[in-house]
Amino acid sequence: MPSTDADRRLAPLPAAGYVYRTAWRVATGDLDADLHLRLDGVARYIQEVGAENLVDAGEAEDHPHWLVQRTVIDVIEPIGFPNDIGFARWCSALSSRWCTMRVDLVGSAGGRIETEGFWIAINAKTLTPQRVTDTLVERFASTTAEHRLKWRPWLQNATAVDEVMPFALRRTDIDLFEHVTNTAYWHAIHEVMARVPDVCTTPYRAVVEYRRPIKYGEDVTIGWVRRGPGGASEVDIVLSVGDDIRAAALLRRL
Template identity: 80%
Template structure:
């Protein structure tokens, strides 16, 4: 087994337990120049599937607000347009206030993307983690033996940078908590991906860990540093505000 969490493959689809499934067609607004589904589109889709999953589980009213602490996207084979995507979502680990949720995307005409998000149930009034219901724990625990999940970062903040550039926000990038949406961070990752296309040739892994919220009006700097050592080819990325790392990211060949 790999020594580091970031090197491990994601857990496979379980044979039993509560697995939410849905499907829809790839939207043309979520495509890159090669007609492949972009990562920000993937992030948006898995968030929408999660919202549907909560309704299906009967937990949407009690747990309407969740914040993502980390998102992992493994592009095994790109999903091209036109294509219908079959989504499978299940819990891979949980505790009383947070969980990791796997979502696999499989294209009807080819393509496979595997994802995992570390999601925290949030009290919208205090903006702090809240305890989830016993019924949610019972249902989600049916697909995992890990019931005491603890937060553990996968990424370190980059040590220095090879290149930097400013990254502008739009008002549409802000969520109901007045923070930058998780999908907007992936727009920044795509800026780097365009400069290191060899690292982002499938299969590859993209990871974002959110350190501190970014608010509209703050000046963001996008920094990245490439590492090539033996079989390892990756790019470490940071979104910073006045030198403070608000999010760390990684692009790596699988």
Template identity: 45%
Template structure:
């Protein structure tokens, strides 16, 4: 299958496991994570996903054995967006894994009617090699509590080849967009998604799916260009550096 072909952007996310305890936490929605309508923005959701992943590892001591992870894909299905000043509840579990990566589901709810379903494809990185590494036996056992799929394979959901466009726009990076590895932080990609969605507010007014897939890192010194394609039912976005695609994104109605 060609790498620039959509495999599926309509994949159904795995249901929560029955009768298995998942990692759970909650947090207040802060004003820095919402828009002018008090909606929890997509970049805010991305930060919550990063935080609960770190908290989940630390709660069981896996921050010592498997501390470094990079995300390859994040899927955010917004059924009913939480709003400020509510408190959001997060539930996290593994829906599939292999020996070097895992698919982690996080469900976000509140005390009213909000519901966001997410899934992240996370790769374990060796602390010395800086390359994909085998997940520790202890963490593999823990991941296996909530799934019987132990042969997870990477499949792209989005096209990696953008159309030609005269409407490219610059996306200047800020110092605060950069993580300790000199890469653009995952949440910063969602800043760009929110930026282009300003031209398509109708997509946010109904249940919608938003996806970001990472092909290769963007570094602090890179000059990033955004290329968008509005095809009506969906909005597609590519992050380009020197003409090469580093990441792709898509927002579509559910």
């Protein structure tokens, strides 16, 4: 049995209930050197699928702003190019102000990536969680029996790291709340992945968990440490400003 949340496989596609489906072709700008879909591309795609999902559900006007507290990406088999991706999105747990949303990506020419995001409905004026509508709860609850979801971190902040490198921010990394975008964090994860390719052979899991926002102009560093027998089984990562850890991340074999 799994010993921690980060060990658990994600919830399977439900047999019934509201599952949003869409599809599009892999974009050439989202490919790595092996012509595989990068993780930052995955993060971008699941955000766009989420926006489409809210429109389809009739909830986009009441819930235009969401922040993701954690993103889990399980690369079961890489999605290469050329390929058309079929997306399936559904709720795996929810409460009155947040939910976990599963998105599976399946390539028409092969490849499978499974994801889950912990999404918080945000009031744009106060930047605090806001209660979702009863209609959203009713529709999203049709695919899960967990209706009292609570936030619980999966990752611990690495207190000591073996490697540190700077991570420069660009203006295009900033969202409407003046915070670093979700996808920019995955750019940082790719910097580490390039240095630990043995941990990132499929199937593998990548997790980013957010602590506090990063703002433009701050000096950000990436620190990481390898763990497990011979340091080969997983990599713990932190994104920091000075001594203040703003995000924790994990790379590990499944």
